[in-house]
Amino acid sequence: xxxxxxxxxxxxxxxxxxxxxxxxxxxxxxxxxxxxxxxxxxxxxxxxxxxxxxxxxxxxxxxxxxxxxxxxxxxxxxxxxxxxxxxxxxxxxxxxxxxxxxxxxxxxxxxxxxxxxxxxxxxxxxxxxxx
Amino acid sequence: xxxxxxxxxxxxxxxxxxxxxxxxxxxxxxxxxxxxxxxxxxxxxxxxxxxxxxxxxxxxxxxxxxxxxxxxxxxxxxxxxxxxxxxxxxxxxxxxxxxxxxxxxxxxxxxxxxxxxxxxxxxxxxxxxxxxxxxxxxxxxxxxxxxxxxxxxxxxxxxxxxxxxxxxxxxxxxxxxxxxxxxxxxxxxxxxxxxxxxxxxxxxxxxxxxxxxxxxxxxxxxxxxxxxxxxxxxxxxxxxxxxxxxxxxxxxxxxxxxxxxxxxxxxxxxxxxxxxxxxxxxxxxxxxxxxxxxxxxxxxxxxxxxxxxxxxxxxxxxxxxxxxxxxxxxxxxxxxxxxxxxxxxxxxxxxxxxxxxxxxxxxxxxxxxxxxxxxxxxxxxxxxxxxxxxxxxxxxxxxxxxxxxxxxxxxxxxxxxxxxxxxxxxxxxxxxxxxxxxxxxxxxxxxxxxxxxxxxxxxxxxxxxxxxxxxxxxxxxxxxxxxxxxxxxxxxxxxxxxxxxxxxxxxxxxxxxxxxxxxxxxxxxxxxxxxxxxxxxxxxxxxxxxxxxxxxxxxxxxxxxxxxxxxxxxxxxxxxxxxxxxxxxxxxxxxxxxxxxxxxxxxxxxxxxxxxxxxxxxxxxxxxxxxxxxxxxxxxxxxxxxxxxxxxxxxxxxxxxxxxxxxxxxxxxxxxxxxxxxxxxxxxxxxxxxxxxxxxxxxxxxxxxxxxxxxxxxxxxxxxxxxxxxxxxxxxxxxxxxxxxxxxxxxxxxxxxxxxxxxxxxxxxxxxxxxxxxxxxxxxxxxxxxxxxxxxxxxxxxxxxxxxxxxxxxxxxxxxxxxxxxxxxxxxxxxxxxxxxxxxxxxxxxxxxxxxx
Numbered sequence: 001x002x003x004x005x006x007x008x009x010x011x012x013x014x015x016x017x018x019x020x021x022x023x024x025x026x027x028x029x030x031x032x033x034x035x036x037x038x039x040x041x042x043x044x045x046x047x048x049x050x051x052x053x054x055x056x057x058x059x060x061x062x063x064x065x066x067x068x069x070x071x072x073x074x075x076x077x078x079x080x081x082x083x084x085x086x087x088x089x090x091x092x093x094x095x096x097x098x099x100x101x102x103x104x105x106x107x108x109x110x111x112x113x114x115x116x117x118x119x120x121x122x123x124x125x126x127x128x129x130x131x
Numbered sequence: 132x133x134x135x136x137x138x139x140x141x142x143x144x145x146x147x148x149x150x151x152x153x154x155x156x157x158x159x160x161x162x163x164x165x166x167x168x169x170x171x172x173x174x175x176x177x178x179x180x181x182x183x184x185x186x187x188x189x190x191x192x193x194x195x196x197x198x199x200x201x202x203x204x205x206x207x208x209x210x211x212x213x214x215x216x217x218x219x220x221x222x223x224x225x226x227x228x229x230x231x232x233x234x235x236x237x238x239x240x241x242x243x244x245x246x247x248x249x250x251x252x253x254x255x256x257x258x259x260x261x262x263x264x265x266x267x268x269x270x271x272x273x274x275x276x277x278x279x280x281x282x283x284x285x286x287x288x289x290x291x292x293x294x295x296x297x298x299x300x301x302x303x304x305x306x307x308x309x310x311x312x313x314x315x316x317x318x319x320x321x322x323x324x325x326x327x328x329x330x331x332x333x334x335x336x337x338x339x340x341x342x343x344x345x346x347x348x349x350x351x352x353x354x355x356x357x358x359x360x361x362x363x364x365x366x367x368x369x370x371x372x373x374x375x376x377x378x379x380x381x382x383x384x385x386x387x388x389x390x391x392x393x394x395x396x397x398x399x400x401x402x403x404x405x406x407x408x409x410x411x412x413x414x415x416x417x418x419x420x421x422x423x424x425x426x427x428x429x430x431x432x433x434x435x436x437x438x439x440x441x442x443x444x445x446x447x448x449x450x451x452x453x454x455x456x457x458x459x460x461x462x463x464x465x466x467x468x469x470x471x472x473x474x475x476x477x478x479x480x481x482x483x484x485x486x487x488x489x490x491x492x493x494x495x496x497x498x499x500x501x502x503x504x505x506x507x508x509x510x511x512x513x514x515x516x517x518x519x520x521x522x523x524x525x526x527x528x529x530x531x532x533x534x535x536x537x538x539x540x541x542x543x544x545x546x547x548x549x550x551x552x553x554x555x556x557x558x559x560x561x562x563x564x565x566x567x568x569x570x571x572x573x574x575x576x577x578x579x580x581x582x583x584x585x586x587x588x589x590x591x592x593x594x595x596x597x598x599x600x601x602x603x604x605x606x607x608x609x610x611x612x613x614x615x616x617x618x619x620x621x622x623x624x625x626x627x628x629x630x631x632x633x634x635x636x637x638x639x640x641x642x643x644x645x646x647x648x649x650x651x652x653x654x655x656x657x658x659x660x661x662x663x664x665x666x667x668x669x670x671x672x673x674x675x676x677x678x679x680x681x682x683x684x685x686x687x688x689x690x691x692x693x694x695x696x697x698x699x700x701x702x703x704x705x706x707x708x709x710x711x712x713x714x715x716x717x718x719x720x721x722x723x724x725x726x727x728x729x730x731x732x733x734x735x736x737x738x739x740x741x742x743x744x745x746x747x748x749x750x751x752x753x754x755x756x757x758x759x760x761x762x763x764x765x766x767x768x769x770x771x772x773x774x775x776x777x778x779x780x781x782x783x784x785x786x787x788x789x790x791x792x793x794x795x796x797x798x799x800x801x802x803x804x805x806x807x808x809x810x811x812x813x814x815x816x817x818x819x820x821x822x823x824x825x826x827x828x829x830x831x832x833x834x835x836x837x838x839x840x841x842x843x844x845x846x847x848x849x850x851x852x853x854x855x856x857x858x859x860x861x862x863x864x865x866x867x868x869x870x871x872x873x874x875x876x877x878x879x880x881x882x883x884x885x886x887x888x889x890x891x892x893x894x895x896x897x898x899x900x901x902x903x904x905x906x907x908x909x910x911x912x913x914x915x916x917x918x919x920x921x922x923x924x925x926x927x928x929x930x931x932x933x934x935x936x937x938x939x940x941x942x943x944x945x946x947x948x949x950x951x952x953x954x955x956x957x958x959x960x961x962x963x964x965x966x967x968x969x970x971x972x973x974x975x976x977x978x979x980x981x982x983x984x
Contacts, residue, residue: 037946039950053655068699069699075692077684079656088659
C-alpha cells in the first residue's frame, strides 16, 4: 500500500460514549511528563503522560504539525500557559492545547484529539464506533 | 556635461592635519553633516595608525592593542571622498599658495583644519636621555616604555598631574615599582586643593606607589643600585631604571609658527569663537588651539570645537565655542578623583564646605557662591559617586538645598541626591558628544528601549565613558516615567531572572526542576521557556547526564534526542572532531555510517562533519557505530560548548609560533559537555595571521612568541562582533584559568539565551570590570569559579555513550512505540549525488491532508 494515499479517517468524537476503545500500547511505553507516538491505522497519535497533573493525566493529539508539515508534535515540550496545558511544536514553537488541539497563536491550525485512557496497564484510544 | 562630473569639479579640497581624537571627531562630524558634497577631504597623520582612544591609553599595557583602541572602523576612512595619509607628517604650510607640503609632495587646499594636538613638555635636565627621558602620549611612546621596562625593577614619573598619575599606573601595570616626583607641594595641583592632594597622596601610597613632593630634578647621573640616579636639591636623590616625563603638555603649534599664524600667550594657534585662526581659511581645534588665552587639554572641549568647525564648513549654523567646563572625573591608580568648576574657590566671595575622612583618606569640598545658592565647584577624592549630582547642580545652575553640605556628606546621612527627574531637558548628560537629557528622551520616544541601542543612536557615553552611571539612571527613569516597566521575570512560573534562579540552584543545591518549581515557582508543570532554561542551569551547575529521567522533560527536542531536528522532522548527527583534527580511519568510519544510513553529508562551519536525514529510531544505531569507531557526541544540539576551531599551527606551518592544534584539543577536551546560557564557540590561531578567525569567537586564543593572547566575547552570526583582547602573553595554565573563570562567570551572570557578546555589552563597567573580576579577582570569586568548572569537567561523560547503556533511556528513540515502520511521510529526492528532503512543491502527487473545521 502506498502510505502517501492514506487518508485520516478519525474525526473528533462527539462523545466518549460512541467510542470503541482500541489498545495502542502499554503504560510502560509512555514517558513521564513527555510524549511518545503511536501508529493508529494510518494516523500518527502523540501520547502525553502527565501523572502529576491535576485532572487528566493522559492526552492523545495529532502528531502532525500543520505549520512545518512534519510529524513532530510528540517530540514537543509540555507547558502550562495561563493554567492550560499545551504542547509546543519543536520546529516553529507554536503552542497547541492538549485538551482540544487549538493552536494559541494560529487558531485556524487545530489539531485532532482523541479520547484516551489507561486500562489495566494498557493505553486505549477511543475511536469512532463503526457503522 | 555630465552632472556628476560637474559636481566633482565643484568640489573644494579640505585638509585636516592631525588624526588624534579631536581630528577624528571632526572628520566624523564632517561626514555626518554632508561635507563630502562640498569637499574632497585629505587627512594627514604623523602617526602610523589611525585615531585611537588616548583617554584609555594605559589599557595598552593591560591587554588592549592598537586596533581595539582605534576610534572607528577602518571603513570610515575608506568612504569615497576621504583620503587618510598615515605616517605622513606635514612639513610646511604655504599660505600664499594654499598648499601643504609633505615629503611626498604638496596638496592644494581651499580650507585647512589644524588638529595637531600637543606634545609632552620635558624640562631640560642634564643627563636626561634614552630611558631616562621617556614620555607618555602616543602608542610609540608606550612601546618605548614597554621596551625600557623589560629589564627594569623601578620606574619614576616626573609630574604628579593627571597624566603623570596615569603614567604611574602604566608603570605599575608593567610590574615595576612606581614612584611619582612632583615639583609642586601636592598632587594634581591644577585640579585639587591642599586637602584633596593630601587624601590622594595617602591613597596612592597605600597602593605602593612612592610619592615625592616639592622635588625639582636637577640632574640625572648613573645610579649605583639602579640604572639612573635623579639628583634633587639638598643632596637628596632617587635611583631608578627608567624615567617618564609627564610634566605638562605644550600646544603643537610648530606648523602655525612656521606659516606665521597668530600664536597665543601660552602657545597655541589663536582662534575666535568660530575656531578660525588669523587666516580665515585655516581653523584650529583641540589642544593646539588657544581661545581667549586658554588652552584646553581635555577631549570634551576639543569635540565642541570639532563640531563647531564641521558645522561652519557645511554651511550650517555653528554653535560658537565659548570656552569649556574643565570639570573632570577619573579613576587614577584605582582612586576616584573628581574636580568640578572652580575647585579652588577662586571666585570672589566663594565659600566652601569640606568633608574630611582621614581613616579612609577620603575628601570632598563643595564651593558655593557668595549667596549660598549656586554650586561653583567641587573637589572629590576617594568617592566619585557625588560627582554627577554636583556637576548637574553647577552646569544647570540648580538652586542648592537648604543644607548645601548635605551634598557632600556620606550618603547614609540622607543626602538629597539629585534624581534624574530633577534635571532640565537642556541638561548635558554626555559632554564629550554634547548629548542632552532632551535628546535621550526623544530617542526613547522614538522607540529605543535598550541601553546599548541608546548609546549607539545618541553616541552618549561613547567618549570618555564618564557619564555611564548618569546615562543609565536617566534612561531607566525615563522608561519608568513612560510606563515601560522592564519585567525581568523568566516566565509566568518564575518571578526571577535567570541569574537569580542560577544563584538559588547553586546556594540551595537544587538538582531537579520539580524541586525548584515547588520552592520558588508556581504551578506544577512549567513551560517551554522555564524548563529548558532551568535544565541548562542544572546542567551548568551539576552536569548530570542529560537523559536522566528527571531532566528529559525539560529539554527542547534537540537536547532530548541529542541530535538536531531539521525541517522535515529528521535529525542531523554531529560527532565531535576536536580541533578539526581527524585520522583517515575515523574519516572512513564516518563515511561508512553516512553511506549505510544514506545520510546527506556536509562539512560544517566549525571544522566538523554534519550527517543529515536520520530518523528518530535510527539515532541509537548510528551512534553505536560512531562510538565503536571512537567518536563521542559533538553537542551540536545543545546550548553548550560547540567547537574549537584551529589552524594547523607551528607543527606544519612555516609562520606558526605555537602548537595551536594541541591547545585547541586541550581546550575542547576541557570544556566539551559544558552547558551554558547559549552556545559557545572557540578558536585557536597559531600566529598573528589568525587563520582560525579566533577574533570572531566567544573565546579566541592567538599565539604569540611568548605564549597566548586571549580574546573574549566575539560573535559571528546575525550581529557580528569582534572579540576584545582580554589578556596577553599568557602561559598555558594561566590561559586555562582565565577561561575557566570567564566561562563560569558568564554562566553565572548571563540572561537566558544570551550570547557572550550581548552579555558583555550589557555588563556594567564593561571590559575593565570583567578584567577586574577575572584577572584581579576583585570579587574574590576566582577559586569558586574554578572549582565549579572543575566539577563540570570531572563529571563529563559522553551523553550518547551513557544513553546507549540504558534500555530505559533508549525507549524514546522509537518513531512509533507500537510499530516498527519509519515515518511514512518522510520523503527524499536525490540532488548532486545525495539525498535531501522533498519540497512541498514537489509533493503534488500527495493528497492534501484532511483539515478539521
